[in-house]
Amino acid sequence: MNKDSSKNQITRNEALKRMGKYAALTAVGTFLILSPKKAHAQSVPLDPGGNPFE
Amino acid sequence: MKTILAPNYVHHTHDVVILWFQVSNKYLVLNDHIYTLLDCFLQSKDYSHFHQLINTGEPISGEVSGVLFSEIESLLTSVHSIDPEENKVSEVSVLDSEFPFISIFYNFNGVIIQVCYQSENEQRLIHPQFSYLEIEAPQINADCVFHISSSNHLLHLFKSNHFLESYSTQAYHLLQGKFAIELLCTLTQTKESDWLASFHASTISNNSEAVMLIGESGKGKSTLSAILMDYGFNLLTDDLSPMLAKTQQIHHFPSAISIKKNAFSLIDSLSERIKYRTFQSPNSHKGLLKYVTPVNSDIKPLPCSKIVLVNYEADSEASLDTLPIEEALNALIPDSWISPHPEHVRIFMDWLDSCSFYKLTYSETDAVISKFETLLRPAQ
Numbered sequence: 001m002n003k004d005s006s007k008n009q010i011t012r013n014e015a016l017k018r019m020g021k022y023a024a025l026t027a028v029g030t031f032l033i034l035s036p037k038k039a040h041a042q043s044v045p046l047d048p049g050g051n052p053f054e
Numbered sequence: 055m056k057t058i059l060a061p062n063y064v065h066h067t068h069d070v071v072i073l074w075f076q077v078s079n080k081y082l083v084l085n086d087h088i089y090t091l092l093d094c095f096l097q098s099k100d101y102s103h104f105h106q107l108i109n110t111g112e113p114i115s116g117e118v119s120g121v122l123f124s125e126i127e128s129l130l131t132s133v134h135s136i137d138p139e140e141n142k143v144s145e146v147s148v149l150d151s152e153f154p155f156i157s158i159f160y161n162f163n164g165v166i167i168q169v170c171y172q173s174e175n176e177q178r179l180i181h182p183q184f185s186y187l188e189i190e191a192p193q194i195n196a197d198c199v200f201h202i203s204s205s206n207h208l209l210h211l212f213k214s215n216h217f218l219e220s221y222s223t224q225a226y227h228l229l230q231g232k233f234a235i236e237l238l239c240t241l242t243q244t245k246e247s248d249w250l251a252s253f254h255a256s257t258i259s260n261n262s263e264a265v266m267l268i269g270e271s272g273k274g275k276s277t278l279s280a281i282l283m284d285y286g287f288n289l290l291t292d293d294l295s296p297m298l299a300k301t302q303q304i305h306h307f308p309s310a311i312s313i314k315k316n317a318f319s320l321i322d323s324l325s326e327r328i329k330y331r332t333f334q335s336p337n338s339h340k341g342l343l344k345y346v347t348p349v350n351s352d353i354k355p356l357p358c359s360k361i362v363l364v365n366y367e368a369d370s371e372a373s374l375d376t377l378p379i380e381e382a383l384n385a386l387i388p389d390s391w392i393s394p395h396p397e398h399v400r401i402f403m404d405w406l407d408s409c410s411f412y413k414l415t416y417s418e419t420d421a422v423i424s425k426f427e428t429l430l431r432p433a434q
Contacts (some may be wrong), residue, residue, distance in 0.1 A: 022129060024121040029085035031382055033132070036079060036392040038139050040231035040252045043271045043293055043312075 060096050060131040062396060065403040068411075070381040072403060073133075080133045080393040081387055083380055095126040143220045147210035151202055159196060160187040162241055162308055163353070168196035172203040179209075179226050180233055183309040184335035186347040198240045200233065211236075226336055231391075234294055238307060242298075250299035250398050250405075254389035256311075257290040257304045257358060258282050258426075261351065261433040263305050264290055264358040265426075268385050274366025278319040278414075278422065280346050284324040284422050286432040289348045290356065299398050302405050303355035310345035318344060320419070351433065359408045360429055361386065365415045372421035374414050374428060382411035 023032065061073035061082070071089040073082040084092065091108060098104035105119040108300045114122075155170035156177055166189075171177040180202065181188075199395050201212040209229050211218045213236050235246055255266040256279040267275045276292055283289045289306040298305060313330070321330065321344055330346040363377055363385050383406075392402055412429065416422035 003105075012245055015296060022125045022163050024118060025088055025091070025125050028091065029087045030380060031085070031088055031129075032083040032380055034081040034083065034383060034387040036081075039228055040235045040294070040391045042227045042230040042234065043254065045367065
């Protein structure tokens with residue numbers, strides 16, 4: 001999650017210099033991009049990559 | 055107007071704004087400040103118009119408005135991009151009805167389901183969750199027959215002798231999910247398109263309302279479900295909580311609770327009410343799992359307006375706090391299937407209005423029950 005950097009005592013221009021791709025936007029507040037799963041699924045194994053048939 | 059980048063749905067709830075983009079089925083959760091800027095961007099004809107629109111209060115320099123303009127454009131472009139579907143297998147399989155499958159019958163509250171497994175490997179994927187419902191082969195035909203086979207590192211699922219889908223063997227959790235939703239449709243006489251969502255959550259009820267437990271795998275949802283069931287609550291469903299679009303109620307799903315090794319001793323400390331069977335994990339490298347039989351005095355669908363993020367933390371003191379909706383959605387949406395049908399998205403957003411969100415941290419049985427009881431009273 002992008003944190004609300006306005007809580008930090010820095011100006012918007014300083015935030016612009018410090019932050020990444022969406023520097024100016026994250027200086028204004030938080031946002032999240034969320035994608036639901038594309039298919040029904042049961043819990044993914046904790047350490048995926050194992051093959052149940054091997 | 056940059057209508058091509060506009061969201062298909064905008065919803066204000068719990069002090070945030072949620073935007074939905076149909077082309078990608080992505081949700082963008084914003085605060086009011088960013089939404090105001092984004093709305094100005096969508097209304098603007100070009101950069102200078104945007105600069106003019108956002109300069110209504112404290113002056114914003116051309117340098118800052120220029121960066122904002124390009125960042126909003128980049129953000130909106132990224133939420134329109136379609137992620138590739140992982141583990142998608144297009145291979146079609148044909149059922150070999152002559153093959154000597156392992157045939158097991160289950161009685162789901164009067165509905166007889168037959169599942170035919172090609173070998174013990176396929177059996178291990180489905181059977182442990184429903185083994186408590188196994189019955190002898192009945193004299194009558196089953197209400198529905200599933201076949202699960204495999205070939206060339208692929209798993210194949212059939213329902214009523216019709217091919218449904220193939221999955222890579224490593225993506226067996228997708229076969230389990232598809233089997234679950236097809237079984238649910240059979241048991242409830244519904245179609246897959248009737249469902250609003252299958253949330254990655256366990257749902258606990260007291261016969262009049264339900265509370266959904268969410269959180270990453272390994273954070274104690276299933277263990278907490280067993281503790282609460284032992285105390286007298288109903289387990290409506292574990293791991294997968296299906297919500298019907300028409301009613302927005304969570305439906306019962308009869309799988310046993312799967313408990314991992316690190317919670318075995320806690321499960322053993324519960325009363326005789328809690329019964330379990332032990333099976334090899336679907337992934338044989340991961341040892342044993344215990345499957346706790348659900349205990350329910352009532353399995354009717356119920357409304358749910360409380361969502362609890364579960365957080366097991368060794369040696370922690372139990373605490374129950376309200377949770378910002380952003381954190382709840384961050385745990386719920388990426389881990390769940392939510393119907394991409396626009397009308398279903400609207401219903402999902404409206405349902406969020408009625409919900410309250412909490413975070414429950416626990417390490418010890420009695421203390422967590424006492425906290426949970428402030429949200430839901432046990433059935434009398």
